[in-house]
Amino acid sequence: xxxxxxxxxxxxxxxxxxxxxxxxxxxxxxxxxxxxxxxxxxxxxxxxxxxxxxxxxxxxxxxxxxxxxxxxxxxxxxxxxxxxxxxxxxxxxxxxxxxxxxxxxxxxxxxxxxxxxxxxxxxxxxxxxxxxxxxxxxxxxx
Amino acid sequence: xxxxxxxxxxxxxxxxxxxxxxxxxxxxxxxxxxxxxxxxxxxxxxxxxxxxxxxxxxxxxxxxxxxxxxxxxxxxxxxxxxxxxxxxxxxxxxxxxxxxxxxxxxxxxxxxxxxxxxxxxxxxxxxxxxxxxxxxxxxxxx
Amino acid sequence: xxxxxxxxxxxxxxxxxxxxxxxxxxxxxxxxxxxxxxxxxxxxxxxxxxxxxxxxxxxxxxxxxxxxxxxxxxxxxxxxxxxxxxxxxxxxxxxxxxxxxxxxxxxxxxxxxxxxxxxxxxxxxxxxxxxxxxxxxxxxxx
Amino acid sequence: xxxxxxxxxxxxxxxxxxxxxxxxxxxxxxxxxxxxxxxxxxxxxxxxxxxxxxxxxxxxxxxxxxxxxxxxxxxxxxxxxxxxxxxxxxxxxxxxxxxxxxxxxxxxxxxxxxxxxxxxxxxxxxxxxxxxxxxxxxxxxx
Numbered sequence: 001x002x003x004x005x006x007x008x009x010x011x012x013x014x015x016x017x018x019x020x021x022x023x024x025x026x027x028x029x030x031x032x033x034x035x036x037x038x039x040x041x042x043x044x045x046x047x048x049x050x051x052x053x054x055x056x057x058x059x060x061x062x063x064x065x066x067x068x069x070x071x072x073x074x075x076x077x078x079x080x081x082x083x084x085x086x087x088x089x090x091x092x093x094x095x096x097x098x099x100x101x102x103x104x105x106x107x108x109x110x111x112x113x114x115x116x117x118x119x120x121x122x123x124x125x126x127x128x129x130x131x132x133x134x135x136x137x138x139x140x141x142x
Numbered sequence: 143x144x145x146x147x148x149x150x151x152x153x154x155x156x157x158x159x160x161x162x163x164x165x166x167x168x169x170x171x172x173x174x175x176x177x178x179x180x181x182x183x184x185x186x187x188x189x190x191x192x193x194x195x196x197x198x199x200x201x202x203x204x205x206x207x208x209x210x211x212x213x214x215x216x217x218x219x220x221x222x223x224x225x226x227x228x229x230x231x232x233x234x235x236x237x238x239x240x241x242x243x244x245x246x247x248x249x250x251x252x253x254x255x256x257x258x259x260x261x262x263x264x265x266x267x268x269x270x271x272x273x274x275x276x277x278x279x280x281x282x283x284x
Numbered sequence: 285x286x287x288x289x290x291x292x293x294x295x296x297x298x299x300x301x302x303x304x305x306x307x308x309x310x311x312x313x314x315x316x317x318x319x320x321x322x323x324x325x326x327x328x329x330x331x332x333x334x335x336x337x338x339x340x341x342x343x344x345x346x347x348x349x350x351x352x353x354x355x356x357x358x359x360x361x362x363x364x365x366x367x368x369x370x371x372x373x374x375x376x377x378x379x380x381x382x383x384x385x386x387x388x389x390x391x392x393x394x395x396x397x398x399x400x401x402x403x404x405x406x407x408x409x410x411x412x413x414x415x416x417x418x419x420x421x422x423x424x425x426x
Numbered sequence: 427x428x429x430x431x432x433x434x435x436x437x438x439x440x441x442x443x444x445x446x447x448x449x450x451x452x453x454x455x456x457x458x459x460x461x462x463x464x465x466x467x468x469x470x471x472x473x474x475x476x477x478x479x480x481x482x483x484x485x486x487x488x489x490x491x492x493x494x495x496x497x498x499x500x501x502x503x504x505x506x507x508x509x510x511x512x513x514x515x516x517x518x519x520x521x522x523x524x525x526x527x528x529x530x531x532x533x534x535x536x537x538x539x540x541x542x543x544x545x546x547x548x549x550x551x552x553x554x555x556x557x558x559x560x561x562x563x564x565x566x567x568x
Contacts, residue, residue, distance in 0.1 A: 227369035227417060229388075229389075229396045229417060229419060231388070231389040231396060232389075246371075246373070246412070246415055247371075247373040247374070247412065247415075254371045254373060254415065256415075270388075270389065273388055273389075273396065273398075273417060275369060275371060275415060275417045277371060
């Protein structure tokens with residue numbers, strides 16, 4: 001599929017996710033088997049110590065894995081998360097969260113993907129804050 | 143610790159979480175080693191097929207595990223999530239999400255907790271939609 | 285299915301697992317959606333500090349989850365593990381390891397099961413040493 | 427630490443693991459933050475369909491993560507697995523299982539490592555069969 005078509009298809013699905021607007025996330029890059037999603041640090045999305053909430057890092061990583069997987073599906077299919085595991089490696093501080101996912105093993109029934117969530121500081125440096133390993137399955141379109 | 147004191151302590155930490163206001167979550171119950179957190183279904187918190195987003199279910203389960211763990215810590219300590227794994231069992235539809243967590247094994251360094259997220263329908267029936275197993279660690283207060 | 289038939293079917297699959305003989309494991313109980321597998325503590329199965337190796341606890345828990353799942357499948361199907369997550373809660377010392385599994389959510393494609401591995405001491409007391417959450421899928425018979 | 431010293435230290439711990447002899451595993455490579463462990467395919471280590479048992483792949487990956495972590499600890503410390511998650515990507519057939527691990531995030535309390543288990547066929551080609559993400563903690567020497 002042409003890269004523009006792929007991006008349009010992923011963005012069409014992404015736009016249906018209410019939660020992505022709430023956390024101001026956007027798709028930064030997409031290519032076959034890969035997806036990068038970014039969201040700005042917001043005080044409204046913190047845990048009790050002022051870091052970005054584990055739930056937000058997880059949401060970004062989950063979506064990056066989901067759309068990295070969807071790039072490998074034929075048009076007209078959607079993707080669901082069967083399960084994931086996340087390690088939180090450092091407190092998530094900075095100005096931008098960047099979830100980078102790639103498919104480790106595509107499959108007709110089960111796809112396994114990994115994502116890493118990096119926090120970018122004001123000076124442009126990045127720290128790895130979370131690592132996800134996820135299993136995704138195809139589903140009918142909504 | 144008296145139960146009222148425990149609830150006050152958990153709610154004080156909870157109130158510092160910006161994300162909890164965004165998803166309109168509230169602590170429904172807390173007792174030593176246990177915590178229940180609820181949040182209403184909102185269209186703003188959905189994935190692309192109109193179900194509550196996996197990231198929201200995860201956020202609720204994570205917080206329920208975290209506060210179930212915090213009930214066992216001495217006052218003046220906070221809790222951080224080291225890692226978790228979640229299985230998503232059914233699409234999350236209904237009017238209320240209820241995350242019920244309990245500590246499986248407390249520890250000075252590592253605490254292991256489990257949470258289940260149930261979706262309550264308008265008729266009051268509940269379906270199990272997600273199951274988490276998490277590792278939590280103590281941290282200094284913010 | 286009659287309980288004897290169920291046990292025979294599970295034991296027929298179990299007997300095909302070379303690894304079960306190596307760790308001297310046996311099926312202690314089986315009923316629809318549940319399975320208990322036991323194995324004696326052996327010095328040959330330890331890690332570097334003399335405790336039962338995490339890999340052995342995991343093998344027992346994995347098999348207990350697998351056979352708990354297989355009880356819910358029609359005859360002529362086999363089961364494969366898609367993934368699992370295990371927390372190790374305490375060093376595994378004692379005379380007998382007992383893995384108790386139950387299906388949390390059966391499914392045509394994905395089944396989610398949980399297992400706990402307990403170590404029984406000489407005095408008959410038991411300690412919870414590991415907790416697994418697993419995803420299983422049907423597969424063709426060998 | 428000199429590389430020979432590192433290898434000696436890892437092998438001294440490895441030699442204490444009864445289970446490693448049972449599965450005929452050996453350390454193939456070790457360097458700071460990395461470890462490779464190999465074991466031959468044996469019919470005695472299979473599941474019911476004749477593939478290498480998930481428990482064996484997990485044992486190899488767990489040990490590779492553990493020793494990748496131990497390379498970063500000061501002499502006189504041991505390492506324990508707090509938890510791991512494994513996805514099984516393909517049936518494990520071939521002549522040799524190779525678990526390659528690296529530390530993703532070292533830490534004083536928690537270290538996060540990843541391992542991949544590859545099966546090598548007779549023709550030398552390799553297939554990725556399992557992927558682990560693990561959390562490890564220091565412990566006193568035995």
